[in-house]
Amino acid sequence: MSKTAFITGATSGFGLACARRFAADGWNLVLTGRREERLAAIQDELSAQCQVLTLTLDVTDAEAVKAAVDALPEPFAQVDVLLNNAGLALGTEAAQNCDLSEWQQMIDTNVGGLVTVTHALLPTLIKQGKGSSIINLGSIAGHWPYPGGNVYCGTKAFVEQFSYGLRCDLSGTGVRVTNLAPGLSESEFTLVRTGGNQDAYDNLYKGADPIQPEDVADTVFWLASLPPHLNVNQLELMPVSQAWSPFSIHREA
Ligand SMILES: NC(=O)C1=CN([C@@H]2O[C@H](COP(=O)(O)OP(=O)(O)OC[C@H]3O[C@@H](n4cnc5c(N)ncnc54)[C@H](OP(=O)(O)O)[C@@H]3O)[C@@H](O)[C@H]2O)C=CC1
Numbered sequence: 001m002s003k004t005a006f007i008t009g010a011t012s013g014f015g016l017a018c019a020r021r022f023a024a025d026g027w028n029l030v031l032t033g034r035r036e037e038r039l040a041a042i043q044d045e046l047s048a049q050c051q052v053l054t055l056t057l058d059v060t061d062a063e064a065v066k067a068a069v070d071a072l073p074e075p076f077a078q079v080d081v082l083l084n085n086a087g088l089a090l091g092t093e094a095a096q097n098c099d100l101s102e103w104q105q106m107i108d109t110n111v112g113g114l115v116t117v118t119h120a121l122l123p124t125l126i127k128q129g130k131g132s133s134i135i136n137l138g139s140i141a142g143h144w145p146y147p148g149g150n151v152y153c154g155t156k157a158f159v160e161q162f163s164y165g166l167r168c169d170l171s172g173t174g175v176r177v178t179n180l181a182p183g184l185s186e187s188e189f190t191l192v193r194t195g196g197n198q199d200a201y202d203n204l205y206k207g208a209d210p211i212q213p214e215d216v217a218d219t220v221f222w223l224a225s226l227p228p229h230l231n232v233n234q235l236e237l238m239p240v241s242q243a244w245s246p247f248s249i250h251r252e253a
């Protein structure tokens with residue numbers, strides 16, 4: 001019987017690439033996102049390879065998430081892999097210049113949405129037990145601060161600690177939990193972050209040979225396919241072009 005993956009934020013970037021990767025292996029897919037027309041196109045694309053259920057869902061809407069998960073029909077009701085991928089960054093300004101509503105949206109989505117979806121799916125994952133997985137999209141931003149990262153970095157640090165906390169609590173259930181933390185990756189993420197600034201997008205990736213969504217999809221698929229007795233707690237992924245900066249020192253004139 002085919003396994004089932006539940007992927008949040010499957011309308012672009014990592015989530016879409018993961019959907020394609022799991023579809024190629026014949027998994028049943030539950031694909032979620034807010035953009036209905038994209039979900040319909042993805043369903044058309046992948047239906048020849050596997051069974052696809054699309055859910056137009058905002059992960060910040062806790063009631064809608066619970067209702068959708070409770071109503072999962074066969075063969076999607078028994079979830080083997082939850083990929084908590086939906087998320088975003090808004091802005092690159094210093095904290096003192098940031099818009100509070102953008103901070104709130106990042107917290108609501110990256111923290112609130114992720115815990116809401118996890119809470120709703122924990123019973124089915126625990127029922128599935130050994131071999132099932134929760135894979136959370138953290139980020140290097142949750143490990144390494146950078147100017148303008150402020151709240152986005154904070155949300156991803158939460159994702160890391162929440163992943164470890166889940167690992168502790170799920171010990172004995174067979175459910176695995178991984179915090180997957182990519183670095184510089186080429187996707188719509190940067191257009192969302194910069195309010196659609198194509199120049200900023202081009203400049204960020206220029207000459208950097210960044211991670212591609214397909215690289216993340218291969219990694220996620222590998223994680224989900226590991227023998228059931230193995231748990232990767234934490235996996236940080238960078239393009240070779242990316243490394244760390246020296247500590248910043250502000251000097252008085
Ligand atoms: N790109 C990068 O450099 C990195 C990204 N990440 C993380 O990886 C994840 C995926 O990012 P990436 O693929 O690059 O970015 P994209 O912008 O390409 O994809 C983000 C996905 O999240 C969905 N999404 C956003 N908000 C919501 C919401 N409220 N409810 C439901 N779905 C939502 C979007 O769908 P829709 O708009 O249709 O709702 C979209 O499918 C994010 O969590 C991001 O923080 C981590 C490290 C590096």
Ligand SMILES: O=CCS(=O)(=O)O
Nearest residue numbers: 139140141182183184
């Ligand atoms: O999570 C995204 C990577 S970065 O833009 O914060 O470096």
